[in-house]
Amino acid sequence: MSRFSERVSAAVAAKNSCLVVGLDPVLARLPAEVTADATGPAAITAFAREVIAAVAPFAVAIKPQIAFYETFGAAGWTAYEETIALAQSHGLLVIGDIKRGDIGSTAAAYAEAHLQRRTDHPTADAVTVNPYLGSDGVRPFVDAARANDAGLFVLVRTSNPSAGEIQALELRDGGTVDERVAALVNEWGSDDGSTPYTDVGAVVGATTSTALARLRGAMPRAWFLVPGVGAQGGTAADIVAAFGADGRGVLVNASRSILYAHEARPDVPWRKAIADAAQTLRDELRDAARAATTP
Amino acid sequence: MSRFSERVSAAVAAKNSCLVVGLDPVLARLPAEVTADATGPAAITAFAREVIAAVAPFAVAIKPQIAFYETFGAAGWTAYEETIALAQSHGLLVIGDIKRGDIGSTAAAYAEAHLQRRTDHPTADAVTVNPYLGSDGVRPFVDAARANDAGLFVLVRTSNPSAGEIQALELRDGGTVDERVAALVNEWGSDDGSTPYTDVGAVVGATTSTALARLRGAMPRAWFLVPGVGAQGGTAADIVAAFGADGRGVLVNASRSILYAHEARPDVPWRKAIADAAQTLRDELRDAARAATTP
Numbered sequence: 001m002s003r004f005s006e007r008v009s010a011a012v013a014a015k016n017s018c019l020v021v022g023l024d025p026v027l028a029r030l031p032a033e034v035t036a037d038a039t040g041p042a043a044i045t046a047f048a049r050e051v052i053a054a055v056a057p058f059a060v061a062i063k064p065q066i067a068f069y070e071t072f073g074a075a076g077w078t079a080y081e082e083t084i085a086l087a088q089s090h091g092l093l094v095i096g097d098i099k100r101g102d103i104g105s106t107a108a109a110y111a112e113a114h115l116q117r118r119t120d121h122p123t124a125d126a127v128t129v130n131p132y133l134g135s136d137g138v139r140p141f142v143d144a145a146r147a148n149d150a151g152l153f154v155l156v157r158t159s160n161p162s163a164g165e166i167q168a169l170e171l172r173d174g175g176t177v178d179e180r181v182a183a184l185v186n187e188w189g190s191d192d193g194s195t196p197y198t199d200v201g202a203v204v205g206a207t208t209s210t211a212l213a214r215l216r217g218a219m220p221r222a223w224f225l226v227p228g229v230g231a232q233g234g235t236a237a238d239i240v241a242a243f244g245a246d247g248r249g250v251l252v253n254a255s256r257s258i259l260y261a262h263e264a265r266p267d268v269p270w271r272k273a274i275a276d277a278a279q280t281l282r283d284e285l286r287d288a289a290r291a292a293t294t295p
Numbered sequence: 296m297s298r299f300s301e302r303v304s305a306a307v308a309a310k311n312s313c314l315v316v317g318l319d320p321v322l323a324r325l326p327a328e329v330t331a332d333a334t335g336p337a338a339i340t341a342f343a344r345e346v347i348a349a350v351a352p353f354a355v356a357i358k359p360q361i362a363f364y365e366t367f368g369a370a371g372w373t374a375y376e377e378t379i380a381l382a383q384s385h386g387l388l389v390i391g392d393i394k395r396g397d398i399g400s401t402a403a404a405y406a407e408a409h410l411q412r413r414t415d416h417p418t419a420d421a422v423t424v425n426p427y428l429g430s431d432g433v434r435p436f437v438d439a440a441r442a443n444d445a446g447l448f449v450l451v452r453t454s455n456p457s458a459g460e461i462q463a464l465e466l467r468d469g470g471t472v473d474e475r476v477a478a479l480v481n482e483w484g485s486d487d488g489s490t491p492y493t494d495v496g497a498v499v500g501a502t503t504s505t506a507l508a509r510l511r512g513a514m515p516r517a518w519f520l521v522p523g524v525g526a527q528g529g530t531a532a533d534i535v536a537a538f539g540a541d542g543r544g545v546l547v548n549a550s551r552s553i554l555y556a557h558e559a560r561p562d563v564p565w566r567k568a569i570a571d572a573a574q575t576l577r578d579e580l581r582d583a584a585r586a587a588t589t590p
Contacts, residue, residue, distance in 0.1 A: 024401065067401045070408035073416045074372040081368065101425060102394055103455040106319065106362045113365035121368045130396060132427045132450060134457030155427060160398040162429030169475060170467040177472060180464060 004126055004151030005197040008223055011060040011093060012248060018289060019282045020095065020225065021055045022255030023048055023064040023083060029260050031270040041072040041079035048083045051259060052090055054271050055278040061093035061125075063225075063253055085122040095225065095251075096124030099155065104136040111144035126151035128203055128225070131181050135188070142188050142200055151199045151223070154188070156181045156215060159205030159228025182218035189222055197223050197249055204242060206234030206252075212241040216249075224250045229281070230257025236284035243292035252285050299421055299446030300492040303518055306355040306388060307543060313584060314577045315390060315520065316350045317550030318343055318359040318378060324555050326565040336367040336374035343378045346554060347385055349566050350573040356388035356420075358520075358548055380417040390520065390546075391419030394450065399431040406439035421446035423498055423520070426476050430483070437483050437495055446494045446518070449483070451476045451510060454500030454523025477513035484517055492518050492544055499537060501529030501547075507536040511544075519545045524576070525552025531579035538587035547580050 001007070012018055025044045027035065038046045052062060064083045069076035080096075087094045100110040114127050129141050131154050141152050157167050157178045167178040182202065189200030201223035204215050216224070224242050228234040229252050242250045254277075261277035262270035296302070307313055320339045322330065333341045347357060359378045364371035375391075382389045395405040409422050424436050426449050436447050452462050452473045462473040477497065484495030496518035499510050511519070519537050523529040524547050537545045549572075556572035557565035 026404075065397075065401055065404075067395070067397060067404035067408065071404055073376065073408075074369040076408075077369040077372045099395070099397055099425075100362070102360075102362060103453065106360055109360075109362035109366055113362065113368075113371075130394075130425050130427055132425055132461055133453050133455055134460030134462070136455050136457040137453075158398065158428050158432075160428055160431050162431040165429030165479065166427055166472065166476065167429070169464075169472060172465040172467050177461065177464060181461065184460065 001149045003149055003195065004145065004199045005195055005223065007093065007125070007149070008060070008151070008251070009195075009197065009248065015058070015060055016286060017058055017060055017282045018251050018285050019059045019278060020061040020063050020251045020253040021051065021059045021258050021278060022097065022227070022253045023051065023062060024255045024259065025068050029263070031262055033270070041069070041075045044069070044072070044076075045079045045082050049086055050271055051274055052087050052092065054275040055258065056090040056092060058275070058278040058282040059092060061095050061251065062087040063095040063097050063255070065097045065255070081122045084124055088122065093126070094124040095153065096127040098127050099130050100127070101130030101133050101137045103133060104140060107137045108140035108144075111141045115141070115144040115148050115150045117148050124150070126153060126201070128153045128155065130155050131184065135184065138184075138188055145199050151201060153201040153203050153223070153225040154181070154185050156185060156202040156219075157204050157207065157211065159207070159234070163205060178215065179218055182215050185222055186219050196244070196246065197221050201225055203227065206238050209238065209241040212239060216242055216244065220244065222249070225253060226250060227253045230254035236281065236288045240288050240291045243289055245293070247289045247293035250289070252281075254281055257281070296444045298444055298490065299440065299494045300490055300518065302388065302420070302444070303355070303446070303546070304490075304492065304543065310353070310355055311581060312353055312355055312577045313545050313547055313580050314354045314573060315356040315358050315546045315548040316346065316354045316553050316573060317392065317522070317548045318346065318357060319550045319554065320363050324558070326557055328565070336364070336370045339364070339367070339371075340374045340377050344381055345566055346569055347382050347387065349570040350553065351385040351387060353570070353573040353577040354387060356390050356546065357382040358390040358392050358550070360392045360550070376417045379419055383417065388421070389419040390448065391422040394423050394425050396425030396428050396432045398428060399435060402432045403435040403439070406436045410436070410439040410443050410445045412443050419445070421448060421496070423448045423450065425450050426479065430479065433479075433483055440494050446496060448496040448498050448518070448520040449476070449480050451480060451497040451514075452499050452502065452506065454502065454529070458500060473510065474513055477510050480517055481514050491539070491541065492516050496520055498522065501533050504533065504536040507534060511537055511539065515539065517544070520548060521545060522548045525549035531576065531583045535583050535586045538584055540588070542584045542588035545584070549576055552576070
């Protein structure tokens with residue numbers, strides 16, 4: 001298996017897409033057809049199966065949000081692993097949205113749990129990591145990622161309304177907290193430079209064009225995982241500044257705007273509503289990537 | 296059931312102890328007697344059962360570190376829940392060391408998974424939370440805690456070597472990142488003021504006496520959960536400055552120095568080595584609390 005960054009590059013090129021579909025499954029919002037046949041975590045898995053099949057032609061990766069699985073305890077954990085295996089069987093990359101982060105020995109345990117390839121439990125191709133504990137909370141994930149041809153996306157700037165409370169604090173020596181984290185991401189991702197991008201990416205919310213350009217400048221070789229498009233209000237056009245000069249380097253996540261696309265289109269079969277939403281966003285993102293390389 | 300902060304106060308008074316025993320179980324370090332009879336998560340649970348019984352007279356709470364359980368997948372999750380139930384059956388509080396944190400709707404799912412009392416899954420009395428996403432990543436935990444007579448410990452200053460990379464950054468407007476987080480913790484914990492402490496505590500590493508005093512000043516009504524004593528190098532005497540003026544307000548966690556106390560004492564039965572280590576640290580902490588109230 002090749003390095004994570006190369007697998008992402010290959011998938012983006014093959015599908016001419018930078019779309020990631022986030023799986024944030026909430027029972028109350030699943031199509032009635034799904035919840036008629038299954039309950040609890042079984043319904044979540046059944047829905048994930050249909051979503052994955054519907055979006056596979058348009059998306060390069062699936063991002064299951066583990067919080068929604070944890071609400072079901074051990075059975076939810078099994079459903080999370082089943083979702084990973086389902087997506088991988090469709091040739092999709094899986095980004096486990098786990099946002100873990102802890103001191104060294106504990107971070108190593110998380111990295112083992114979530115990135116170490118094993119025969120008994122499917123694991124994600126990459127995970128999200130929280131940087132608040134600094135290098136020794138992140139390095140074990142970097143090491144595990146490299147040992148397993150997997151990747152990371154470190155939270156740099158998130159897309160929620162209060163993200164700036166800590167992330168945008170201005171520092172005495174210049175710059176902001178998120179810029180300092182970006183510098184660390186650049187350092188953590190440092191490698192032999194043989195590929196355009198590294199295996200240590202960054203979560204960078206679709207906030208302002210200025211913020212995206214600033215963080216791209218600080219992390220020229222990081223894959224950006226950009227949340228906040230769709231239900232959280234960002235548009236494809238907002239993220240032009242996130243792309244590298246080659247029109248690559250960006251994965252855009254949309255969750256609720258795709259998963260629950262059927263709610264706004266009761267006249268259309270729900271699988272088609274989901275597939276249509278994925279295709280439409282894929283096309284918009286393709287235009288944004290093209291705009292990024294147009295002088 | 297009474298509020299979390301009051302349950303902590305009652306436990307600390309009843310046992311004249313502020314000791315929390317962290318459960319960071321690593322198979323390779325368990326006593327041979329345990330691993331002879333059980334493997335994998337069953338061994339972890341068997342060990343937890345013995346540790347809980349050994350330390351129950353001296354500790355007020357147990358802090359299972361969920362990362363070590365996650366390495367076993369769904370079976371690990373079940374072992375985590377079993378550990379919670381075992382500790383609670385001994386009258387111990389349980390602090391789930393999960394360090395979760397995410398955007399609002401996801402944080403609400405984590406809070407439901409880990410704090411909502413339910414008949415089918417035991418849940419912790421409190422959990423640790425990462426503040427990097429700001430208020431809307433923490434408020435759902437605060438709300439869930441209050442609705443369930445549970446508590447939180449927000450990461451303010453951790454005990455690992457690289458903690459300062461982000462947490463100690465100095466801000467343009469004065470103070471440091473951890474002080475800004477401390478101000479937020481104070482705000483999140485704001486309540487009717489009818490009790491000495493609130494249900495929103497803080498993780499504050501046993502770093503310097505100056506740092507502890509500074510953060511106590513910023514969070515006068517927060518329970519401090521202080522890691523870093525024992526295997527990470529801090530001593531009981533280091534934490535005198537963390538206590539409130541009433542000699543309360545502090546819980547001190549020790550994990551590996553208690554769990555693996557038998558490794559350094561091969562001549563003593565392992566359960567006794569663990570109980571002795573807990574009793575010794577409990578006594579040292581009692582002296583530190585007394586020193587905090589001595590003019």
